[in-house]
Amino acid sequence: xxxxxxxxxxxxxxxxxxxxxxxxxxxxxxxxxxxxxxxxxxxxxxxxxxxxxxxxxxxxxxxxxxxxxxxxxxxxxxxxxxxxxxxxxxxxxxxxxxxxxxxxxxxxxxxxxxxxxxxxxxxxxxxxxxxxxxxxxxxxxxxxxxxxxxxxxxxxxxxxxxxxxxxxxxxxxxxxxxxxxxxxxxxxxxxxxxxxxxxxxxxxxxxxxxxxxxxxxxxxxxxxxxxxxxxxxxxxxxxxxxxxxxxxxxxxxxxxxxxxxxxxxx
Amino acid sequence: xxxxxxxxxxxxxxxxxxxxxxxxxxxxxxxxxxxxxxxxxxxxxxxxxxxxxxxxxxxxxxxxxxxxxxxxxxxxxxxxxxxxxxxxxxxxxxxxxxxxxxxxxxxxxxxxxxxxxxxxxxxxxxxxxxxxxxxxxxxxxxxxxxxxxxxxxxxxxxxxxxxxxxxxxxxxxxxxxxxxxxxxxxxxxxxxxxxxxxxxxxxxxxxxxxxxxxxxxxxxxxxxxxxxxxxxxxxxxxxxxxxxxxxxxxxxxxxxxxxxxxxxxxxxx
Numbered sequence: 001x002x003x004x005x006x007x008x009x010x011x012x013x014x015x016x017x018x019x020x021x022x023x024x025x026x027x028x029x030x031x032x033x034x035x036x037x038x039x040x041x042x043x044x045x046x047x048x049x050x051x052x053x054x055x056x057x058x059x060x061x062x063x064x065x066x067x068x069x070x071x072x073x074x075x076x077x078x079x080x081x082x083x084x085x086x087x088x089x090x091x092x093x094x095x096x097x098x099x100x101x102x103x104x105x106x107x108x109x110x111x112x113x114x115x116x117x118x119x120x121x122x123x124x125x126x127x128x129x130x131x132x133x134x135x136x137x138x139x140x141x142x143x144x145x146x147x148x149x150x151x152x153x154x155x156x157x158x159x160x161x162x163x164x165x166x167x168x169x170x171x172x173x174x175x176x177x178x179x180x181x182x183x184x185x186x187x188x189x190x191x192x193x194x195x196x197x198x199x200x201x202x203x204x205x206x207x208x209x210x211x212x213x214x215x216x217x218x219x220x221x222x223x224x225x226x227x228x229x230x231x232x233x234x235x236x237x238x239x240x241x242x243x244x245x246x247x248x249x250x251x252x253x254x255x256x257x258x259x260x261x262x263x264x265x266x
Numbered sequence: 267x268x269x270x271x272x273x274x275x276x277x278x279x280x281x282x283x284x285x286x287x288x289x290x291x292x293x294x295x296x297x298x299x300x301x302x303x304x305x306x307x308x309x310x311x312x313x314x315x316x317x318x319x320x321x322x323x324x325x326x327x328x329x330x331x332x333x334x335x336x337x338x339x340x341x342x343x344x345x346x347x348x349x350x351x352x353x354x355x356x357x358x359x360x361x362x363x364x365x366x367x368x369x370x371x372x373x374x375x376x377x378x379x380x381x382x383x384x385x386x387x388x389x390x391x392x393x394x395x396x397x398x399x400x401x402x403x404x405x406x407x408x409x410x411x412x413x414x415x416x417x418x419x420x421x422x423x424x425x426x427x428x429x430x431x432x433x434x435x436x437x438x439x440x441x442x443x444x445x446x447x448x449x450x451x452x453x454x455x456x457x458x459x460x461x462x463x464x465x466x467x468x469x470x471x472x473x474x475x476x477x478x479x480x481x482x483x484x485x486x487x488x489x490x491x492x493x494x495x496x497x498x499x500x501x502x503x504x505x506x507x508x509x510x511x512x513x514x515x516x517x518x519x520x521x522x523x524x525x526x527x528x529x530x531x532x533x534x535x
Contacts, residue, residue: 033442035445035449036449037448039452039453040452043455047309050462051309053466053468054466184294184298187298188294188301191301194301194302195304195305198305202308202312
């Protein structure tokens, strides 16, 4: 058991290094990707700024509280991005072009083998840095002081949020085993995750229910931020349950998909 | 002229046929669009909540809802896949095959994207509009404004085609067109007024947005739809600005395409 874990960690480290070497080879691509990401977050922040030019509070949240939420939502997303972006390739073309078999013939778990092709995705690093900067800035403007328990829980909240993002992505990417390509479905799910950057209180009740219990993105930022900002636990107790449930569901769909995979001929 | 244009109709019809192979795609696009619209609609509705009558920028709650919803639908019409397909064909070198055909590649692309726009309007735009009409109150425009909006939307589709073609052509310069496309998407969405109506931007920013061609893609058509103009001259001015930009960008596309063809190198195989 320990030997397996050490072996996987060693492999992850080595393959992550390979990924970083690729960055050096395609430097302009890296700059473009990271720059594109900065532009996107910059515009998101500008929209929040323009909204708060009109009113002092939205759905009971002040400007800096919304910035805190926006920044925090980038942390689990960035962490997930860093390790699992190869899933987009699965949804897009790996099944369609019959290329998936190469993950089945390697002497490691197929999921690890797939993900490890793109460890340390640079865009994820960008998200983590920008997210942390926004959280730090908004937190200090709010004069936020966290209790020791909150400090201890904060990394776990980010980790759970990342696992939720991964679960949703894995589930929709695995659909491609049945539908050949599931890119549009993945794209739609990804679009839904954008809701997590704003307070849940502003949405229509049906949308709130969807984001809490169907595609549980509310648990990636809204629930943790409510806890960190106000100390109210509310839905926090559900967070580990929802994370574990989503992960179990996604992994079982993935496993069924892998088992029914048949390579295209020729 | 008509004979030359008739040469392009097969591209439009074959585009439609290949599109209808992937019908589930429309359901997904509709879901994505509905989700995208919901983010901005509910964010801004929270701002206008509790303001009876006209709030910031002279919008009522139903005005701002209509604006942001139709803005998202326009964005769907503008997603004509020209940017990624041109970039991919340049990247793979497939574009060389096009050069031996007796048609102009950009014009062919334009005709091929028309069915995509039409199908998106009917199969995505209308259902999303219907869904929101059930959930939130919308403004009902005057018939004359609907007509102006239709003309303006047609021009916005041409503008979006040019912007996407130019974006796709960056494939001649870089392999990471994904990054370029993402920048284009964010910048266009912002300056077109899709996320924040230009009327709600602070002075200098609004001036920049009004001077850029992207305004004609979302804010222009919606200004006409909601009747937010001063008389016919103002409306005509908005349309004229769109026509001007459409002509300028088409010319730019033609010039840059010719220049790119002059230095194109494709590996044989």
